[in-house]
Amino acid sequence: MTYQELKQLFRDHEKKHPKTHPTAYITFSSFGPDNHETYSWKDRTYSISSENKAFEPNKGGYSIFEACLNGSDPCLRLDRFMKEEHGGKDGWVVETCCVVGYVLLHTSDSGISVPKMFYSPSDAREQMVTELAKLGELDVESLKAECVNRTYVRVDSHYGVFRDTAWLSDMNTDDWKWNIQPVRIYSLTSITFGHE
Numbered sequence: 001m002t003y004q005e006l007k008q009l010f011r012d013h014e015k016k017h018p019k020t021h022p023t024a025y026i027t028f029s030s031f032g033p034d035n036h037e038t039y040s041w042k043d044r045t046y047s048i049s050s051e052n053k054a055f056e057p058n059k060g061g062y063s064i065f066e067a068c069l070n071g072s073d074p075c076l077r078l079d080r081f082m083k084e085e086h087g088g089k090d091g092w093v094v095e096t097c098c099v100v101g102y103v104l105l106h107t108s109d110s111g112i113s114v115p116k117m118f119y120s121p122s123d124a125r126e127q128m129v130t131e132l133a134k135l136g137e138l139d140v141e142s143l144k145a146e147c148v149n150r151t152y153v154r155v156d157s158h159y160g161v162f163r164d165t166a167w168l169s170d171m172n173t174d175d176w177k178w179n180i181q182p183v184r185i186y187s188l189t190s191i192t193f194g195h196e
Helices: 003-016 121-135 140-147
Strands: 023-030 045-049 065-068 093-108 116-118 152-155 159-162 165-168 176-187 190-193
Touching: 003 023, 003 093, 093 121, 116 121, 121 140, 121 159, 121 165, 121 176
Parallel strands: none
Antiparallel strands: 023 045, 023 093, 045 065, 093 116, 093 176, 152 159, 159 165, 165 176, 176 190
16 A cells, blocks of 8 residues: 555545544655665554544644654654655655554453454553453453553453453463454555564
């Protein structure tokens, strides 16, 4: 998917569904003509949400904030660097883009539940924590407040919650495990599961 296709898709989505904000990855082939270093896929890929002024209708400004998948740029004002935005002729060149969904897998000793797809990792994480709390007979709201937006949250004798995984173990019931996996959709015929 090209950047222009992604941009139009995000703008259409924000006009029709302003309460949900899909995620996408933008992978760059070049960081400008003067940069000749070689970068891994993770080092040159940034995560972006449709919840940016550049995509939302009737906003007073124009900005696109992203986070590099390698963790080096947690909140970069990307529109200033991209050749296709305000980066100019020496700006960063987009190689490809993809929409990203987040699949929540839920397994136990007795089987696998139907996977659920979410727009954002935070939505998937919130559902994971809610399911764990209900099965473990824990206070849902306090566990969500503690867990949803943190990388490593809690481990005690019978459960643990991490950024993309959780587990629950009880001698009276099955052992339960949750895992969140990204699904990258480049086109209808090019879909990749998991991290590269």
